[in-house]
Amino acid sequence: MQSTVFTILFVKLLCLTLHGMTAVLAELPSPSNIRITSINMGLVLEWDPPQNHTGNLTYRSEYKGKSIRNSYQVVCLDTTALCCDFTRHLNKFGVYTFQVRAEREGETSHWVETKEFVMDEHTTLGPPSVTLVSSGANIEVSIEDPVLRISEFKEIYNHATFNVAYWKEGQEKKVTRMNGIQLHEVVLELEQWTRYCFQVWVVTERFFKQSQPSNVTCESTAKAKDRPWVMALGMFVVMAVSVPLVVLAFWHCYRVVRFLRPKVKLPGHFTVYLLDPQCSSILALQSSPQPDEVYHEVLPTWTQG
Incomplete structure (x- = not known):
């Protein structure tokens, strides 16, 4: 009897174990x-x-x-x-x-x-946006903060700076770095007729976070433009030399014209006399063709006395 009960309990326990497994x-x-x-x-x-x-x-x-x-x-x-x-x-x-x-x-x-x-x-900060504008030998670098999905960048990271790296195209190992820039626009005076490439990072004071780097953006410089004061001085020199020359040229032209076309006026009484009808006829006769003069040669007569 006891063995039967034990067998039943063992079977039930085995079933429960298998079910659990x-x-x-x-x-x-x-x-x-x-x-x-x-x-x-x-x-x-x-x-x-x-x-x-x-x-x-x-x-x-x-x-x-x-x-x-x-x-x-x-x-x-x-x-x-x-x-x-x-x-x-x-x-x-x-x-x-x-x-x-x-x-x-x-x-x-x-x-x-x-x-x-x-x-x-x-959270990871994405790269800033970078725009380059070339003006002569200068390149203006414009930087925009990363765009956050649930807030404005300045609302969270109100103390942030930019690290800028640039190099001549093809010379990536000769990198010039500028760190801690606070302005969103930077103007660099570079070599003329040269292509430069730029990459920018954002660095926040809060948690000392550094953003992902921006895409590499390249731009070419051209011939350097004169500075405003140099241009003004040049214009002043040109005007100081050219104005007297122009005045002198006009004066000489005026004198030549006066010489070729003198402005001489007859006195008033001559003008009245010439307008008189009798005078007019005399003038007409004087202006008409003159008749040929007829003359005979007179030989001298010598007398002896």
Whole structure:
């Protein structure tokens, strides 16, 4: 009798053990390689599918703030994607924890949780925008701050400077660096007829963060332009020399014209006399052709006495 009872208990215990082992073996594996990608205050949680599992899985991902009273909030549910974008749910100064699990037809894996993530400290700053404008031998470098997804750059990193590196194209090893620039526009006087390439970083005083480098941008210089005061002095010299020469030329021209076309006027009484009709006839006779004179040669007569 006792052996029979013992046998029954042993069978039941064996069944329970096998059932437990089956349940354990049937449990879904969890996602692996969970990671946070955050650039310019955007935040995306990414993960890899469970290892050695090829079934049709969906995923559930959540987040919560640092406060004890906060509980996890669902953002992505029943998604087959291996990522979830939390950006629009977060605060620029928030501290958050994220978690994700795999699901399939009512079965779920264990949660996989991240470490605390501080938005303004841990996010990566993207590259600034750089524009080059060439003017003679000068190149003006215009820099724009990275564009954040949930805030204005200056609202978080209000003390930031720029590091600028530039070099002649093809001479990347001979780099000139300028660090700690506070202005968004810098004008550099460089060699004429030379092509220069630039790259810029943002450095913040808050958390001493350095941004990703900007794209390499190149621009060519041309012939140097004279400075304004040099141009003004040159114009003054030209005017000081050319004006007297022009006046002198006009004076000589005037004298030549006066010589070739003198302005001589007859006295008034001559003008009246010449306008008289009798005088006019005399003038007409004087102006008519003169008749040929007829004359005979007279020979001298010598007398003896």
